[in-house]
Amino acid sequence: MKSDFIQLLKETSDIDRHSRWSEIKRKIDSDSRYKAVDSSSRREDWFKDYVRKLEDKRDKDKDKDKDKERDREKDRDKDRERDEDSDDERKEREKQEKQERIEASIRKRTEEVERSLSSSLRERDKEREQHKKDEAVQLFNALLVDLVRNSEASWRDTRKQLRKDHRWELAELLDREEKEKIFEEHIESLFKRNKEMFHKLLDETNISLVAGWKEVKKVIKEDPRYSKFSSSDRKREKEFSDYMHEKYVQAKADFRELLKETKLITYKSKKLIEESDSHLKDIEKILENDKRYLVLDCAPEERAKILLAYVEDLHRRGVPPPPTASEPSRRSTK
Template sequence: MRRASREACSVGKSYIVRLPRSSSPSHIRSVEHEDMMALHMRTAVAAFILLHTTSSASEAEASEPESAAAREREARAAASIKERERQVQRALATSLRDRDKEREFHKRDEAVQERERQVQRALATSLRDRDKEREFHKRDEAVQHFNALLADLVRNPDLTWREAKKQLKKDHRYSLAEELNKDDKERLFSQHTSALGNKRRDKLRALLAELSVGCTAHWRDVKKQLADLATAPAYRNAAQMEREFRDYQRDKQNAAKTALRQLLLETRSITHRSLAAVRDGPAAMQQIQDTLKHDARYTALDHIPEERQQIIMSYLEELEKKGPPPPPTATEPSRRAKQ
């Protein structure tokens, strides 16, 4: 296109150059000269237009096959791009589906693994509990076997563990207690001998109660009485039996003191004013004693009158500190409602 324009311009210039020149201005009129110049100019322009039109048409005819091929290439390229886009979209969709499937697979796999771990933990706990229960039963059976062995062979509460162990090992049942260690066996032996000692003590106290042995009895007299009884329990020595006798008297006396306090609680004539009356004169105390002396719980402490008197005075002081009792309606709302 540009080349055709240049050619047209050169043709126009050649026409302009070839215009005849006047030999002399005096021989040509001015009007004719202007007409001639205009004619030559129109001719050059027409030639330029014709050349431009011809070159443009020929150039269009020459470039038409090239434009069709380009359009065909562009169409093929566009189709290829669209096909590539569709392939990419399909690949992306497939990748997303694969990713979702993989994610779901991993999620299920993690859930399965977590469930397996839970089952393993539960199984481990169950196995530990079962092992503990088995060990407990084995130990319990060993304890039962050893206690049965002690009951058959150890009947003297004064026997020591060293002495008893030699005797126990001779029995074949001793091997049934292999689950127990030395400390366990010695502890069970101590419990067994302690139980035997308690039974012997209870038996002795029952005999002392049958003999009506009181708190003022002497051991020398009681010892003779027990020696004549075939049912009297055996002790390692007399001193041990005497200690049991002293403990019996002490417990009996403490029980008598407790019974006296209960008697004072049951005596309604003793009130918070009784202590003031006793301070005013001895007649009030004598009246209290006359009220109590008919009860065995009072006479049981005749051998310790000073302690008995102290118990009574302590009770009177306690009543005085508490003051008068509340009215019945204050402690019994149901009774107040009836009124």
């Protein structure tokens, strides 16, 4: 993905070391290689790295030109050496070469210092930009908390309202896609919180496992958590149905756990029940003391079905192994 994005930059001919990302991205944002990178900050970082490499290449090319010029100068010096015979001229030439070496050394050291300083400044600028970006995110989140409290709000409609607040401009470092993403996360958080409050309202209401939406709606519709969850009755009913389904499934799971805890029910129970109803009545009498049994009073047939299925399963397994069956035999040596 990064390689494709860099290739896209290479194909954009008017990019040089003075190019600005805000101008270039408008020229390439319709390309699929641009869209494939789902983070705007990553695109900008890769662009800046690419431009820095252009600068480095330019500096290297300059160094090569200087080296070539220096080589040509040496060749000219050699030609002059062949033409110059006097000792005074040779000494002057040597003095000049020494000075050139000193100047070249100074230039090299200066370039090294400048490169090091430039790298440090770039890193500092990068950190400063990130800090500004984080501040912009915090400002925009604060704006959403203050103005967007409806979990069913759309980005298209809400954006007009947000633009009127001065904090919209303070968050200008965020592009449109970043703002929309933060907005969607805020909406998701609002919906989750409203859903939790709606479920809490249902928990606090004494609801039978087979209760219908219409009868429950009459009981809870005056509570603010009812209307805050959604303005759509269809959505409220669907959420209620999902809630009741989960509650019913959990009630049956809890009842099965109760059966496992009831020691009166064994692999012999099926035969005892077939011989007489008294054993089944004894089992039910014990189970009636537990809430996990009583909560299924609204679905007696399903509860009986689960009980008999459990009895049948124990019968099929037969005599359970003794508790120490999995341990090595320990016989007395006396």
